[in-house]
Amino acid sequence: MVSRFTMMIDFRIVAVALSIASSLVTDKRLGPDFSLASRREDFKSFVFQFQDNYAYIDRSEKPWLTWSRRYSTAVDSAETPQAFAAVLESALDELHDFHAEVRSYNPHRFLPAPTFEDIYAEFRKGKARVVAVRPGGDAERAGVTVGDEVVQVQGELIERAVASRLGGAKDATSPNARQWALLSVLTGRSDESRRIVLRRKGRSELAVSLPVRREFKRKPGALECPLVSGDIGYIRFHNSLGDQATVAEFDHALAALQSTKGLILDLRDVPSGGNSSVALGIMGRFISTTASYQRHRIPHYGQPDVDRNWIEQVAPRGPFTYKAPLIVLVDHWTGSMGEGIAIGFDAMHRGQVLGTRMAGLAGAVSDFQLPKTGVQVAFATEQTFHVNGTPRQNWIPALIPEGSAESKGDPILIEALKRMKQIRR
Numbered sequence: 001m002v003s004r005f006t007m008m009i010d011f012r013i014v015a016v017a018l019s020i021a022s023s024l025v026t027d028k029r030l031g032p033d034f035s036l037a038s039r040r041e042d043f044k045s046f047v048f049q050f051q052d053n054y055a056y057i058d059r060s061e062k063p064w065l066t067w068s069r070r071y072s073t074a075v076d077s078a079e080t081p082q083a084f085a086a087v088l089e090s091a092l093d094e095l096h097d098f099h100a101e102v103r104s105y106n107p108h109r110f111l112p113a114p115t116f117e118d119i120y121a122e123f124r125k126g127k128a129r130v131v132a133v134r135p136g137g138d139a140e141r142a143g144v145t146v147g148d149e150v151v152q153v154q155g156e157l158i159e160r161a162v163a164s165r166l167g168g169a170k171d172a173t174s175p176n177a178r179q180w181a182l183l184s185v186l187t188g189r190s191d192e193s194r195r196i197v198l199r200r201k202g203r204s205e206l207a208v209s210l211p212v213r214r215e216f217k218r219k220p221g222a223l224e225c226p227l228v229s230g231d232i233g234y235i236r237f238h239n240s241l242g243d244q245a246t247v248a249e250f251d252h253a254l255a256a257l258q259s260t261k262g263l264i265l266d267l268r269d270v271p272s273g274g275n276s277s278v279a280l281g282i283m284g285r286f287i288s289t290t291a292s293y294q295r296h297r298i299p300h301y302g303q304p305d306v307d308r309n310w311i312e313q314v315a316p317r318g319p320f321t322y323k324a325p326l327i328v329l330v331d332h333w334t335g336s337m338g339e340g341i342a343i344g345f346d347a348m349h350r351g352q353v354l355g356t357r358m359a360g361l362a363g364a365v366s367d368f369q370l371p372k373t374g375v376q377v378a379f380a381t382e383q384t385f386h387v388n389g390t391p392r393q394n395w396i397p398a399l400i401p402e403g404s405a406e407s408k409g410d411p412i413l414i415e416a417l418k419r420m421k422q423i424r425r
Contacts, residue, residue: 036076038372039084043075044068045370046088046377055363055380058299061171063094082106085375092379093167096180099336099361100379107191110165110184114271114359116214117187119196120332121150123175128158128182130198131402132332132356135269136217142208144198146402151205152197153185161185218269222246225253228264229417233257236266241274241337247281254285254322262325262420264413265351271359273336276312283341284317286326286350293344294392295385296364311387314344325423326351327416330397335359340384343395347387352419353397355412362393 047067051057054064071087078084085106092100098113114120118137121130128150133140153161165181166172188194194210222240227233235253240246257263283293294312301308328351330342339358345351363380370377384392400412 032081032374033372034079034081034084039075039078042084042370042372042375043071043087046091046368049368049377050379053366053368053379053381055297055299055383063091067091081373081375082108084373085109088375088377090167092377093165095379096166096171096174096177097362097380098180098183098359099363099365101377103367103376103378104374109190111187111190111214113183113187114333114335117183117271117333118210118214118216119144119150119186121182121186123178123182134216134333138210138215139208142210143206144196144208145200148198148200148206150182150186150196151199152195154188154192154195158182158185222249223253225257227257227260228413229420231259231261232417232420233260233263234266235263236268237270237338239270239272241270241278241341242272244275244277246278250282251285251318254318258320258322260324261424262327263322264327264329264416264420265345266329266413267334267338267342268329268331268355268412269333270338271333271335273338273361275337276340279337279341279344280314281317283314283344283348283350286322286345287314287316287348288321288323290315291348291350292387293347294340295387295389297383297385298381299383314348325420327420328353329412329416330355330358331412332356332359336361336365339392339395342397343386343390343392346395346397352423354416354419355397355400356402357396357399360393362391 047064050064071091074087074090075084078087081104085102085104086108089102089106089109092102101112102109118134118139119130120132121128130144130146130148130150133144133146150158152158156164162178162181162185163172165185166177171177186196191212193212196208196210198206198208200206218238221238222243222245223235223237225233225235235250235257237246290313292311293314296310296312298308300306326345328342328345330338330353334342334355336359339361342353342358346353364382364384365378366381367376367378369375386392386395400415
């Protein structure tokens with residue numbers, strides 16, 4: 001899952017990229033090299049790239065300072081591509097950050113959330129409670145319900161499973177770390193079916209089995225745009241913010257809805273993020289003058305006491321500007337670039353953002369390919385903020401209460417329609 005924000009050139013990243021490109025001239029001809037010497041060299045390169053480019057290098061826990069020492073034996077023992085990728089994954093897991101991952105295939109990896117997540121749970125009063133279930137996912141089809149208590153995952157009590165996922169983390173009691181681990185074990189590994197035991201109010205324990213192959217059913221196409229209530233338009237994106245063709249499809253939908261008296265833009269199915277070009281293309285249809293939508297920061301830019309900061313703007317585009325009232329819907333499956341669009345509309349004072357907390361993915365991500373083995377890693381290289389200075393991952397929309405088993409239908413959409421009627425009075 002990656003948020004490819006259009007970035008000003010960072011000379012540190014360019015230098016690393018040129019170095020890698022030079023090395024790959026030979027490696028591309030010979031193929032990936034997983035010899036002991038190459039693994040050692042690439043792990044050293046990985047640590048260097050991370051320490052030189054990671055956007056949150058000032059965080060209190062700094063596991064990367066000891067990666068070279070602590071993982072040296074594992075690197076030496078990792079004689080297959082999958083084993084070497086697993087070593088890199090273990091290191092990045094110590095960040096407890098779904099925006100840091102190894103992209104090269106490992107058949108036994110933990111799948112990234114929220115892209116493959118279909119159960120969103122939180123610890124509440126010491127219990128792991130299901131707060132939301134992803135529409136169209138395996139968990140919904142299996143009957144997992146909001147309010148269920150998660151008792152076991154893969155045969156382990158949930159507390160033990162979470163502790164195992166955190167390993168020897170120094171911040172293992174941190175609510176953020178525990179939340180990361182809880183979502184990770186519920187999302188599961190790429191080569192395993194999931195066995196989850198739930199406890200439901202008024203019933204005994206219930207065991208559900210979810211298939212290895214994750215399936216998220218949605219309507220075909222980049223988006224859908226039915227009228228939902230009279231003259232109120234609705235556009236829902238289908239995890240398509242990374243596809244440039246989405247902009248043209250969005251333009252076509254907006255043209256059909258040009259005469260509506262209000263529009264609901266649904267970003268609740270964009271867990272994999274996207275790219276800045278698509279985001280700017282969408283936002284540019286709702287403003288008539290250039291407007292600021294997001295702040296960026298690169299810390300330690302060239303030297304420890306220099307930061308690079310800038311504000312990214314949106315320019316108007318298209319044959320017309322949609323000026324009727326706008327409400328933007330978000331939830332736990334609004335990830336990365338989707339989160340950027342949400343804070344952008346709020347920053348531009350162009351519509352209300354309504355829903356639950358979003359995915360909370362920190363920063364803008366860059367990809368790096370290690371020169372000898374060809375393994376690809378990704379992590380945040382820029383910090384991102386609402387223009388008011390709130391870190392994007394901490395920004396909260398107008399919240400709709402969640403976590404009630406009695407909630408029927410789509411309470412977020414219902415509330416949006418209610419508010420739209422109030423706006424139009």
